[in-house]
Amino acid sequence: MTHPETTLISAGRPVTPGSPLNHPVSAASNYLPGGDLWYARAHGTETVAAFESVIGTLERGEAVAFSSGMAAVSAVLDLVPIGATVVRGRDLYHGVATLLAVGEANGRWKVRTAGEMADWFDEPADLLWVESPSNPLLEVLDLQAICENRPRDAVVAVDSTFATPIGQTPLGAGADFVVHSATKFIGGHSDLVAGVVVANAAGHVEHLRTRRELAGGSLGSLEAFLALRGLRTLGVRLERSASSAGELAQRLQGHGSVKRVWYPGLESHPTHHIAASQLRTMGAVLSFGVGDDALADRICDSFGLVVNATSLGGVETTAERRSGYPGSGHLPPGLIRMSVGLEAVDDLWFDLEAAISR
Numbered sequence: 001m002t003h004p005e006t007t008l009i010s011a012g013r014p015v016t017p018g019s020p021l022n023h024p025v026s027a028a029s030n031y032l033p034g035g036d037l038w039y040a041r042a043h044g045t046e047t048v049a050a051f052e053s054v055i056g057t058l059e060r061g062e063a064v065a066f067s068s069g070m071a072a073v074s075a076v077l078d079l080v081p082i083g084a085t086v087v088r089g090r091d092l093y094h095g096v097a098t099l100l101a102v103g104e105a106n107g108r109w110k111v112r113t114a115g116e117m118a119d120w121f122d123e124p125a126d127l128l129w130v131e132s133p134s135n136p137l138l139e140v141l142d143l144q145a146i147c148e149n150r151p152r153d154a155v156v157a158v159d160s161t162f163a164t165p166i167g168q169t170p171l172g173a174g175a176d177f178v179v180h181s182a183t184k185f186i187g188g189h190s191d192l193v194a195g196v197v198v199a200n201a202a203g204h205v206e207h208l209r210t211r212r213e214l215a216g217g218s219l220g221s222l223e224a225f226l227a228l229r230g231l232r233t234l235g236v237r238l239e240r241s242a243s244s245a246g247e248l249a250q251r252l253q254g255h256g257s258v259k260r261v262w263y264p265g266l267e268s269h270p271t272h273h274i275a276a277s278q279l280r281t282m283g284a285v286l287s288f289g290v291g292d293d294a295l296a297d298r299i300c301d302s303f304g305l306v307v308n309a310t311s312l313g314g315v316e317t318t319a320e321r322r323s324g325y326p327g328s329g330h331l332p333p334g335l336i337r338m339s340v341g342l343e344a345v346d347d348l349w350f351d352l353e354a355a356i357s358r
C-alpha cells in the first residue's frame, strides 16, 4: 500500500490502452445491457465509479457516493430500525444535530448525547454517531476506544469530514461506516456539493446502494469529476492549510482580544493528546472566541481577504460566527470558526489582526 498522498494521485484512473489519464465527465443516465452500469441513479456512471474507487482505496472499503454530505448521513441513519437509540457527541455539525432532533420529535429514533467517554457505552444503543474532529470545537474522540467498547450490536459511524481520507481511516479503528461531506476538503474549491460513505460489511454496502437507488440522492457526473479533480491535490492543499492553521492558532492564542482558541494541534486543546496519536494532520479548521456575538459579527464583517462565508475546506480562507446556529447552545458567545485556505499565512494574519483590532 502506497502512502495516501500517492494513492490520491494514482488510484481511479482508466487502464485501457489509449484511454485519457482521467475519466471524462460521463454524460449518461442510461446504459446498454451487459455491463456493470445500467441506470445512473442506481449505479452511478464511470466518473462516479472513478471517484468512489479513490475514496474506497484510501479508506480501505467500498465507497458509495451521494449528492451531498447530508444525503450520505441520511443513508447511514436510515439503517436503524424505528425506535432505535442513536448516541451522538456533544459537539456536532448543526445540520446533523437538527436531523437527529427532528427524527426524535417524529418518533423515528431516540437520541442520547454523550458528554463523557463512558456515556458512549453505558447503555444499550443501536448506532453511535461519532463526528471527529467535531464541528466547530474540533473535539477529537478516541475512535478505537469507542469501537472496542461499543454497546452490544451497536453500529459505529464516523463523520470524518474534518480529518479527510488522508487524516485518519476510521474503518481501521473498527468503525462500520465512514462519512464525508465531499463538498469540503475533498472537492476543495467551493464549487460542488457531494457526499460519500465507505463501509466494509457486504450487508452495509448493499444497504447504502439500495438507499441511493430508492431515495435517489445520487451524485452527478460533473460533481464526481470535480470532486475527483479536487482529491488529486488534497495532500498538498492540506499540508499547506494545516501548517497555516497551526501558525494562526498560535498567533491568535497570543492576541489580547481573543479569549480562547480551539485547534487540535494546540497543547491547550482538551483533546490534543488524542489528536496527537490518532490524526495524521491536525487539519485546516480552527475556532476562536471573542466573548460576544456582536463583536464576532463586527470582526467577520471587517475581513478583507478572509471570506465571511458558511462553508469550509476550500482554497480560500473562510470564517463565520457559529454561535447562534440551531443546536449550538453549548458554544460560547462570539465563537468564530475559520477554515484556512492556501493564501500566504502573513497576509491572513494581517487581515485577521486588523479585523480583530478594529
Ligand SMILES: Cc1ncc(COP(=O)(O)O)c(C=O)c1O
Pocket: 068, 069, 070, 071, 073, 093, 095, 131, 135, 159, 161, 162, 180, 181, 182, 183, 184, 193, 194, 195
Ligand atoms: C462535519 C460535517 N458533516 C456533514 C456536513 C454536511 O455536508 P453537505 O453540506 O455536503 O451536505 C457538513 C457540512 O457543513 C459538515 O461540516
